[in-house]
Amino acid sequence: MAAPLLLGGCGGSSNSNAGAIDSANKGSSLEVPDLGAVSVGSVSSPLPSGWWKGAFMQVYVRAYQDSDGDGIGDLKGLIQRLDYLQDLGVKGIWLLPVTQSSDRDHGYAVKNYRAIETDYGTQADFDRLISEAHNRGIGVIVDFVINHGSNQHPLFLNSASSAFNAQRNYFVWQNTKPTGWRIYGQDPWFASNQGNGFYFAGFSNTMPDFNWRASEVDQFHHDNLRYWLNKGVDGFRFDAVGNLIENSSTAWEVQADNHVIMNKVRQTVMQYNDRYMVCEAPANSGAFAQSSSCGSAFAFDLSGNIVAAAKGDVGAIQRLADYYKTRSINLAPFVSNHDRFAGDRLWNQVQGNMAQYKLAAASYLLLPGTPFIYYGEEIGMAASNALSGDAAIRTPMSWTADANGFSSGSPFRPLSSNISTQNVTQQLTDAASLHRHYKTLLALRNSQVALQSGAYEGAWSNQKTMGFQRVAGNEKVMVILNYDTANAAVSVGSLVAGEVWSPLEGTSSSGTVNNAGVMQISVPAQSFVALKKN
Numbered sequence: 264m265a266a267p268l269l270l271g272g273c274g275g276s277s278n279s280n281a282g283a284i285d286s287a288n289k290g291s292s293l294e295v296p297d298l299g300a301v302s303v304g305s306v307s308s309p310l311p312s313g314w315w316k317g318a319f320m321q322v323y324v325r326a327y328q329d330s331d332g333d334g335i336g337d338l339k340g341l342i343q344r345l346d347y348l349q350d351l352g353v354k355g356i357w358l359l360p361v362t363q364s365s366d367r368d369h370g371y372a373v374k375n376y377r378a379i380e381t382d383y384g385t386q387a388d389f390d391r392l393i394s395e396a397h398n399r400g401i402g403v404i405v406d407f408v409i410n411h412g413s414n415q416h417p418l419f420l421n422s423a424s425s426a427f428n429a430q431r432n433y434f435v436w437q438n439t440k441p442t443g444w445r446i447y448g449q450d451p452w453f454a455s456n457q458g459n460g461f462y463f464a465g466f467s468n469t470m471p472d473f474n475w476r477a478s479e480v481d482q483f484h485h486d487n488l489r490y491w492l493n494k495g496v497d498g499f500r501f502d503a504v505g506n507l508i509e510n511s512s513t514a515w516e517v518q519a520d521n522h523v524i525m526n527k528v529r530q531t532v533m534q535y536n537d538r539y540m541v542c543e544a545p546a547n548s549g550a551f552a553q554s555s556s557c558g559s560a561f562a563f564d565l566s567g568n569i570v571a572a573a574k575g576d577v578g579a580i581q582r583l584a585d586y587y588k589t590r591s592i593n594l595a596p597f598v599s600n601h602d603r604f605a606g607d608r609l610w611n612q613v614q615g616n617m618a619q620y621k622l623a624a625a626s627y628l629l630l631p632g633t634p635f636i637y638y639g640e641e642i643g644m645a646a647s648n649a650l651s652g653d654a655a656i657r658t659p660m661s662w663t664a665d666a667n668g669f670s671s672g673s674p675f676r677p678l679s680s681n682i683s684t685q686n687v688t689q690q691l692t693d694a695a696s697l698h699r700h701y702k703t704l705l706a707l708r709n710s711q712v713a714l715q716s717g718a719y720e721g722a723w724s725n726q727k728t729m730g731f732q733r734v735a736g737n738e739k740v741m742v743i744l745n746y747d748t749a750n751a752a753v754s755v756g757s758l759v760a761g762e763v764w765s766p767l768e769g770t771s772s773s774g775t776v777n778n779a780g781v782m783q784i785s786v787p788a789q790s791f792v793a794l795k796k797n
């Protein structure tokens with residue numbers, strides 16, 4: 264662990280009697296606890312190689328499991344639920360920010376990059392979470408907020424204290440307010456409280472953007488990354504990587520500079536073995552999935568088609584079948600997350616239609632990339648009717664039919680609207696439950712190397728049916744989905760005559776390819792089958 268540095272200790276005059284006028288000009292000098300060099304440690308991953316090709320659970324710690332009755336989920340609570348996650352079959356967990364934040368909610372206003380949020384527990388709790396997860400074959404990646412910090416972070420307080428502060432350059436400042444800027448409908452330039460300029464904040468005035476042109480920002484974050492890698496984390500989810508560099512009022516999103524920054528970040532992460540990183544870049548997921556950039560990114564441009572396909576939209580079925588024909592197989596599919604712009608809770612998107620819900624799950628959990636399940640999705644958790652905005656989809660996990668499964672106290676936020684009927688206790692006793700369906704799909708993925716890491720080949724769509732193969736060496740698995748409300752007699756062509764495909768899931772019949780290279784497979788209404796080439 265690096266020792267904390269004092270601002271006055273670096274970059275200033277070696278003469279400690281610099282004088283009152285000088286220090287007044289330079290503004291305040293708050294201690295920055297998360298500053299200081301961190302070198303590469305030798306922390307080997309205990310996980311099997313390629314572990315990150317299994318499905319992840321996205322966990323909002325605040326809403327997952329409270330262990331001490333204060334109504335706020337915490338790390339000890341999450342540790343208690345690792346057996347549940349292992350039983351479900353997930354191979355990784357993505358934690359929304361667990362570092363100290365000034366929002367004390369979602370955690371994206373980071374106040375200290377090297378300290379665990381006190382609401383969540385201690386560093387010792389986090390260390391134990393990592394080792395307990397590893398014991399269950401589960402990797403842990405943490406959200407890293409790379410584009411912006413909190414306006415309460417000491418670096419920003421120092422930066423804002425004076426135009427001459429030694430840490431001024433960590434953030435983006437202009438002496439006069441730039442004009443003509445609109446980002447997501449807002450003017451991103453905000454006046455300093457001290458009247459010494461205007462800072463840039465693309466998301467909120469409480470979350471100023473780091474100045475990624477400054478070498479000290481680059482150094483700061485690479486040290487922070489090594490700090491957590493040395494703690495044994497298995498990788499990162501990087502927030503808002505499309506917003507790193509702003510070149511002008513008309514060139515502020517997905518700039519080429521951002522790929523250079525993320526490629527360098529990737530080099531730092533990959534100095535450790537078997538680590539995984541995934542980027543959030545809704546405006547251009549494909550570009551950030553390239554190995555010259557993040558190497559993996561969420562497939563934001565696929566989610567809507569998955570859900571529309573599940574509802575029987577023929578065009579969406581075709582787009583879904585076509586997606587990985589031309590895209591990086593490291594694009595990570597999902598159907599919803601903690602942000603409403605990415606989609607409502609899946610339950611709300613399909614209005615509780617169970618057949619469509621199961622089709623959506625089958626449509627993305629067997630695809631290439633690393634699929635991400637949003638916590639509670641596997642039991643059909645709905646948004647809260649008592650809340651609006653993002654809070655409505657970030658409600659306490661529905662462990663039981665009431666609040667007691669989440670906390671012995673009063674939950675920090677209202678519950679999911681369907682907790683009385685959709686909860687873990689109820690789902691575990693129902694053979695037709697969503698939970699059972701997710702568990703079946705994950706078991707299928709985990710049992711077949713072709714489904715975990717194979718290429719995407721032979722994809723086709725025909726009205727309300729589609730299919731594809733996942734191919735790894737000699738292993739071939741075929742998946743066929745029928746989105747129609749009637750049974751389908753599917754003919755799959757362009758196969759090798761005489762091949763026999765054995766049932767894995769959804770059917771008990773083998774298929775044999777005829778002399779014309781065609782195999783006939785019956786797929787029941789609104790369901791899927793998986794077969795493996797003998």
Ligand SMILES: [Ca+2]
Pocket residue numbers: 329330331332333334335336337382
């Ligand atoms: Ca708690």
Ligand SMILES: [Ca+2]
Pocket residue numbers: 410465472473506507508509
């Ligand atoms: Ca930025």
